[in-house]
Amino acid sequence: MDQLEGVLDGQKIAYFSMEIGLNNEIPTYNGGLGVLAGDTIRSSTDLNVPLVGVTLISKKGYFRQKLDEAGRQTEHPEDWDPNRYMKMLSTHVSVNIGGREVKIGAWLYENKSPTGLKVPVILLDTDLEVNDPQDREITHHLYGGDQVYRLKQEIVLGMGGVRMLDALGFNIRKYHMNEGHSSLLTIELLNRDGMNSKKVKQLCVFTTHTPVEAGHDKFSFDIVDQLITDEEIQRLLRKYGGKDWKLNMTLLGLNLSNFINGVAKRHRDISAEMFPGYKIEAITNGVHSYTWTCQCFRELYDRYIPGWANEPELLVRVHGITDSEIWNTHMKAKKQLIDYVNRLKNTDLDYDSLTLGFARRSTGYKRPKFIFQDIKRLKRINSKGRIQIIFAGKAHPRDHEGKKLIEEIFKHIKELENEIKIVYLENYDMELASKITSGVDVWLNTPQRPLEASGTSGMKAAHNGVVNFSVLAGWWIEGCIEGVTGWSIGPHPSEDWSPEETETLEKxxxxxKLEYVIIPTYYQARNRWIRIMNNSIGMIAYYFNSHRMVHHYVTNAYL
Structure with missing residues (x-):
């Protein structure tokens, strides 16, 4: 096929993900899951791993966030033109949804590495004239609509994705499901391979990303039977994914995969408790080093650590860079962020104050209001050493608690406006994430344990010498050496405290630590502070990167 010249050579790993953050201009991602998928694609390209990505086109994106003066969020479509970034392929396949044949087209995006290597990504699209109007909208909104809309999307991604790869002529060695959204591909493989479940298991890899029960997609069989009318498929779904009268997409993936992993060591243990009887491995997440290192630190590493971008483990040699160069480079990044925020918000953040960053999806378990639990004490701390805080993050359109949290943060901003400078930036995306994670002094993370599977924003911060201050959850359990690579909040997960006691200890x-350790170190022991910045790079970034992560997938799951 001329349109795929050079793309079809050899066997491929098919990497399925509902969202993939290809770049900031292509809004086919929401947050951590999609950005991680994008980093997996980027590292696979750099390392010449024979991968092909499969996702949905999401022509109206996730949403563009607008916040009014009270912090009330409204959502707006983020229309974009795929023709600017990729090419439409001529191949079409179809799936049956609710008794109707739904045609699926495909776009080809080629991720290119500075090394000249490429990895193809296939983006599935139902917005075709031949389809009914309701079916044309299936691939419009990332995570949009109700349960019926979501299951339609998952039929297109899982079943349609396998059919599209076959129709395009790809030779697939393994099918990697990045979360349960694509688990229906297992049913397609069963049908294709004569119901040979052992063969299908050998083909499939499943990565679970959430220890939150609500995060695992479940559909009532009333909805399933309404949309998937084939009785044999209905039987298979009940056999491999049925539990409590619902189709559990995670269970479907687990039952038909030979390799299953969580995204941090602690998450592996939690997943094993949630799904007893399954052998679950751990491959801790990482971030794409070159993408998430700001320009001024890239230039510094280029001078002292040639080859770091494609061999991030070389960042262990950061100790050869002088403290003054580390600090001056950080201050360049901080100045760029502060100038950007001041222009955007017409505020007066300064370069010298200790700047804390908190930016992630606004939802209850991430506890974005954690720092405001004791306003009186926060004011006292600020009097000992000035702090300023930068917030950002979207709430899911149906997450009313998440929206309320943003409004409450805005109230605290107003309440403290004459004492502590605080801003909340709207429409958090990859570009803004890069600015914040490289420009603040301290990266704050306060999830409710054990509900954080891994997290990756702190890894991005560490690549830029930003110091982590985080609850011991997800990857930070593995990355934290107290007072050496950053600071922890609260007890170690191995300690036996009740949830109420844990919250008190964390507070x-x-x-x-903010009052008696972090502020005094920042303002009065700058050399010690820079040593922790140095360790963030040499002891965290060198390991918690997606090159190492992809190496582990290749050796443990793909070979």
Whole structure:
């Protein structure tokens, strides 16, 4: 096929993900899951791993966030033109949804590495004239609509994705499901391979990303039977994915995969408790080093650590860079962020104050209001050493609690406006994430344990010498050496405390360390602070990167 010249050579790993953050201009991602998928694509390209990505086109994106003066969020479509970034392929396949044949087209995006290598990504599209109007909208909104809309999307991604790869002529060695959204591909493989479940298991890899029960897609069989009318498929779904009268997409993936992994060591253990009887491995997440290192630190590493971008483990040699160069480079990044925020918000953040960053999806378990639990004490801490705080993050359109949290942060911003400078930036995306994670002094992370599977924003911060201050959850359990690579908040997960006791300990530890350790170190022991910045790079970034992660997938799951 001329349109795929050079793309079809050899066997491929098919990497299925509902969202993939290809770049900031292509809004086919929401947050951590999609950005991680994009980093997986980027590292696979750099390392010449024979991967092909499969996702949905999401022509109206996730949404563009607008916040009014009270922090009330409204959502707006983020229309974009795929023709600017990729090419439409001539091949079409179809799936049956609710008794109707739905045609699926495909776009080809080629991710290119500075090394000249490429990895193809296939983006599935139902917005074709031949389809009914309701079916044309299936691939419009990322995570949009209700349960019926979501299951339609998952039929297109899983079943349609396998059919599209076959129709295009790809020779697939393994099918990697990045979360349960694509688990229906297992049913397609069963049908294709004569119901040989052992063969299908050998073909499939499943990565679970959430220890939150609500994060696992489940559909009532009333909805399933309404949309998937084939009785044999209905039987298979009940056999491999049925539980509590619902189709559990995670269970479907687990039952038909030979390799299953969580995204951090602690997450592996939690997943094993959630799904007893399954052998679950751990491959801790990482971030794409070159993408998430700001320009001024890229230039510094280029001078002292040639080859770091394609061999991030070389960042262990950062100790050869002088403290003054580390600090001056950080201040360049901080100045760029502060100038950007001041222009955008017409505020007066300064370069010298200790700047804390908190930016991620606004939802209850991430506890974005954690720092405001004791306003009186926060004011006292600020009097000992000035702090300023930069927030950002979207709430899912149906997450009313998440929206309320943003409004409450805005109230605190107003309440403290004459004492502590605080801003909340709207429409958090990859570009803004890069600015914040490289420009603040401290990266704050306060999830409710054990609900954070891994997290990756702190890894991005570490690539830029930004210091982590985080609850011991997800990847930070593996990355934190107290006072050496950053600071923890609260007790270690191995300690046996009730949830109420844990919250009290976390609150006390947070304010105590901020007041008696972090602020004095930043303002009065700058050499010690820079040593922690140096360790963030040489002891965290060198390991918590997606090149190492992809190496582990290749050796443990793909070969």
């Amino acid at each position: 006390d530890d947070f304010y105590n």
